[in-house]
Amino acid sequence: MKISLGPLLYYWPRETVLAFYRDAASWPVDTVYLGETVCSRRRELKLVDWLAIGEELAAAGKEVVLSTSELIESDADLRAMHAVAENGTFRVEANDMAAVRALAGKAPFVAGPFLNVYNAGTLSLLAGLGAVRWVAPVELSREGIADIVTEAPEGMETEVFAYGRLPLAVSARCFTARYNNLTKDHCEFRCIEHPDGLALDTQDGQHFLVLNGVQTQSASVHSLVPELAQARQAGVGVLRISPQSQHTGEVVSLFREAVSGAIGPEEATARLAPLMPAAACDGYWHGKPGIVSEWERAHARAPATEGRP
Amino acid sequence: MNAAVPLPQPAARPMKLVCPAGTPPALRIAVDNGADDVYLGFKDETNARNFAGLNFDDKSLREGIDYAHRKGAQVLVALNTYPQPGTWRKWQAAVDRAAALGVDAIIVADAGLLAYAAKTHPRLRLHLSVQGSATSHEAINFYHEHFGIRRAVLPRVLSVEQAEKVVSRTPVEIEVFGFGSLSIMVEGRCALSSYATGESPNTHGGCSPAKAVRWQQVPNALESRLGGILIDRFGEKDNPGYPTLCRGRFVVNGDTYYPFEEPTSLNTLELLPRLQAMGVAAIKIEGRQRSPVYVETVTRVWREALDDCARSPERFRVRPAWQEALAGISEGRQCTLGAYHRPWK
Amino acid sequence: MTAAHAARRLPAPLGAVGRRLPRLPASIAFATGLNLTLRRKFPADVLERLEGHTFAIVVEDAGMELLFRVRGRRFVPVARAAEPVLRFRAVAWDYAALAAREADPDTLFFNRRLVVEGDTEIALLVKNTLDTIDIPRTRGLLRRAMRVVDPGRR
Numbered sequence A: 001m002k003i004s005l006g007p008l009l010y011y012w013p014r015e016t017v018l019a020f021y022r023d024a025a026s027w028p029v030d031t032v033y034l035g036e037t038v039c040s041r042r043r044e045l046k047l048v049d050w051l052a053i054g055e056e057l058a059a060a061g062k063e064v065v066l067s068t069s070e071l072i073e074s075d076a077d078l079r080a081m082h083a084v085a086e087n088g089t090f091r092v093e094a095n096d097m098a099a100v101r102a103l104a105g106k107a108p109f110v111a112g113p114f115l116n117v118y119n120a121g122t123l124s125l126l127a128g129l130g131a132v133r134w135v136a137p138v139e140l141s142r143e144g145i146a147d148i149v150t151e152a153p154e155g156m157e158t159e160v161f162a163y164g165r166l167p168l169a170v171s172a173r174c175f176t177a178r179y180n181n182l183t184k185d186h187c188e189f190r191c192i193e194h195p196d197g198l199a200l201d202t203q204d205g206q207h208f209l210v211l212n213g214v215q216t217q218s219a220s221v222h223s224l225v226p227e228l229a230q231a232r233q234a235g236v237g238v239l240r241i242s243p244q245s246q247h248t249g250e251v252v253s254l255f256r257e258a259v260s261g262a263i264g265p266e267e268a269t270a271r272l273a274p275l276m277p278a279a280a281c282d283g284y285w286h287g288k289p290g291i292v293s294e295w296e297r298a299h300a301r302a303p304a305t306e307g308r309p
Numbered sequence B: 001m002n003a004a005v006p007l008p009q010p011a012a013r014p015m016k017l018v019c020p021a022g023t024p025p026a027l028r029i030a031v032d033n034g035a036d037d038v039y040l041g042f043k044d045e046t047n048a049r050n051f052a053g054l055n056f057d058d059k060s061l062r063e064g065i066d067y068a069h070r071k072g073a074q075v076l077v078a079l080n081t082y083p084q085p086g087t088w089r090k091w092q093a094a095v096d097r098a099a100a101l102g103v104d105a106i107i108v109a110d111a112g113l114l115a116y117a118a119k120t121h122p123r124l125r126l127h128l129s130v131q132g133s134a135t136s137h138e139a140i141n142f143y144h145e146h147f148g149i150r151r152a153v154l155p156r157v158l159s160v161e162q163a164e165k166v167v168s169r170t171p172v173e174i175e176v177f178g179f180g181s182l183s184i185m186v187e188g189r190c191a192l193s194s195y196a197t198g199e200s201p202n203t204h205g206g207c208s209p210a211k212a213v214r215w216q217q218v219p220n221a222l223e224s225r226l227g228g229i230l231i232d233r234f235g236e237k238d239n240p241g242y243p244t245l246c247r248g249r250f251v252v253n254g255d256t257y258y259p260f261e262e263p264t265s266l267n268t269l270e271l272l273p274r275l276q277a278m279g280v281a282a283i284k285i286e287g288r289q290r291s292p293v294y295v296e297t298v299t300r301v302w303r304e305a306l307d308d309c310a311r312s313p314e315r316f317r318v319r320p321a322w323q324e325a326l327a328g329i330s331e332g333r334q335c336t337l338g339a340y341h342r343p344w345k
Numbered sequence C: 001m002t003a004a005h006a007a008r009r010l011p012a013p014l015g016a017v018g019r020r021l022p023r024l025p026a027s028i029a030f031a032t033g034l035n036l037t038l039r040r041k042f043p044a045d046v047l048e049r050l051e052g053h054t055f056a057i058v059v060e061d062a063g064m065e066l067l068f069r070v071r072g073r074r075f076v077p078v079a080r081a082a083e084p085v086l087r088f089r090a091v092a093w094d095y096a097a098l099a100a101r102e103a104d105p106d107t108l109f110f111n112r113r114l115v116v117e118g119d120t121e122i123a124l125l126v127k128n129t130l131d132t133i134d135i136p137r138t139r140g141l142l143r144r145a146m147r148v149v150d151p152g153r154r
Helices: A014-024 A047-059 A075-085 A097-103 A120-129 A142-151 A175-179 A225-234 A248-260 A265-275 A294-299 B024-032 B058-070 B088-101 B111-120 B137-147 B160-168 B192-197 B269-278 B292-311 B320-327 C012-020 C023-037 C044-050 C092-099 C105-110 C120-132 C136-149
Strands: A002-005 A031-034 A063-067 A091-094 A109-111 A131-135 A157-171 A198-201 A207-212 A215-223 A238-241 B016-020 B037-040 B074-079 B105-108 B126-128 B151-153 B173-181 B185-190 B213-218 B221-226 B229-234 B250-252 B255-257 B265-267 B282-285 C054-059 C064-071 C074-077 C086-090 C115-118
Touching (some): A002 A248, A014 A047, A014 A248, A031 A047, A047 A063, A075 A091, A091 A097, A097 A109, A097 A120, A097 B137, A120 B111, A142 A225, A157 A207, A157 A225, A157 B192, A198 A215, A207 B250, A225 A248, A225 A265, A238 A248, B016 B024, B016 B173, B024 B037, B024 B292, B037 B058, B058 B088, B074 B088, B111 B126, B126 B137, B137 B160, B173 B292, B192 B221, B213 C115, B213 C120, B265 B320, B269 B320, B282 B292, C023 C064, C023 C074, C044 C120, C054 C092, C086 C092, C086 C120, C092 C136
Parallel strands (some): A002 A031, A002 A238, A031 A063, A063 A091, A091 A109, A131 A157, B016 B037, B016 B282, B074 B105, B105 B126, B173 B282
Antiparallel strands (some): A207 A215, C054 C064, C064 C074, C086 C115
8 A cells, every 4th residue: 555645734834844845755655745725825835835845755756746725715716726737747636626627638636535525426427537546535434435446447546544633624714713813814824823733622621623724623633553454455545644743754654664564553553642643533434433443442451451461 | 689789787687585395394384485496305314404304205295396386486306415335326216206206406416426317317407516515616617517507506605706706607507595504614525523423414414413412401501412522511591502513612722612603593685685686596595404483484584585685676675574583593593694704704 | 682582481370380280180181182183193103213202391381291101102191200201391382382383493492492301313303293294273273372362473
């Protein structure tokens, strides 16, 4: 299985982003998705900057894919989408049907996770328009993905969101601005203060979600590191790792070790834990509520039995 | 005809009133009170209001279509969820049933299902559901070019100015939401419900499935929970809202507030002349899960308002009695223009 | 807000009397009424889903709790129940308005005039089923009765 680095979902200062991808060039990832997919007001990097990062990563042997925005509202958003779709150099991940329309019949593309591919019918339609890879919606279970893969068109590659805080929802409203009593149009770019999002808890103290501008993410970190054998069996070809502000390179390396079979699920999970900004979850993969951790449930009693004679 | 004389600008056409029907009585009440279109769903997860006791079987749908047609109204069937792996046939069969029963249009979100409907039932009118998340004219035109959709429902994310641009750049009729429960997230792009419960509109046709909802009286408060997650605690004086996560009160950095939205309803009465002038084809009322009383009140008010607006848009005034009637059935008893009004964002 | 938003309560003395009345006769009368007006209109699958469950309807201003169970697809009165699957609380007027389709249940709920405790899924099933049922004659009678009590109503 290949490993990809998903698009950066947070808003980091320009220098931080450049340094992040300089490092990524030496990480054991096969594919890197680039570009601003969450909010068009985030402009620390322009398209030319992303293209330049792409050139460096390509020179380092990575497959580079530019992702389009997950929400298009204005003419400016449409222009930005077209600029990405028609960049002429790199493959494109389409995240809405306007982008699919811009790419259809012109270039092979990746059907992004926001296209809502929940069945083989929709997948073959997209394949007919030029999709060569699809990224499953985060809600789809292993079983559902396996079902679609069996009916998928020849050569279609399947990618899953394998690690990171789950992007659960997108809105026209900016919740980071709202938290700061600002409107989106005058948001003062406060997202930059929250490199891993703004934590949201329930009133009884449960870590629940993370606000990331117009996007809402899970607080828990979705991790398929203990499920790699099952993922391979289900026909998954690419594992997507979502960038976080700390330890992303180590996470990638750990996944690489686990994919190669050098370490087993127990060891991988144990070593991953200190690299994560929050607790792990994997419910969606098992057809359960996304927030639950089936791995933890199944292994909750394991430590008590360890070390017994 | 003398080509040199410029034709008078055609007056903007009256907008159609599209009303919800979760049950046969609601359908009849909507038709009786002046709905142009009534939309409804089958009794299963092929529609996004898949709740126990709600919706139509073949018999009640056939009777509903008869009733509506006799009174000059149209029936639209919502098949607006995403066919899940392994259950494709169920959605396919639902399209066939709707076509066989002679519905006036189906409202579909999934591209694969649209392709099936367009191919199998070329004369069946197709509407793009709001769950299809088409937020630009280019996205809408994609569905038009590939499946010949005749109408698209705009997600509740665009400002009036943005919506106007969409309308002017597509041959597809545009339907916008006028009143009802306000969607905070882009429709078709929200998995909050399944994160807490395993079921979402996209996968199971419902947000906050009832079996995962718990209302619990605790000392001095009423608590609502979804899948065990505490959505809110209502004091004696608080008005509870729907048990959805985007209406919850949570804690961010020690502040307890509504991080997404307060319990409130969308109400665009005051925008009617503008929506009509820009060429919006239809106004949708949310609420298939609501009672016949709700449907009666909303349909009556919006019929009057649309008639006023069609007669003389320049003299259109929102009547206080309308606002009072609508406030009486609104969640949170307050209303907002939502994204139509830019600062809401 | 307007009068429509304020709960119309029975006179207090009536509530005091209600609290002293034995519960069972009222429950018997109520269950009989349900069997006469609603039973045949309830879809079989819904009655099946409700089978064996006990429901409580608290008429707050009458000081009265009506208890019934669904058994053998009929509504049968019960004297007491440890924990009903659902308990509704409202004043008599609001119940009448709901039955007459003059009030919207969600609105009463938002305004805390209708309190529902217990199994949400069954509550929704009951609410939606009641919404599908047509009992025009009973409703007409109720509406007329309500106008006698309050001639100012629409």
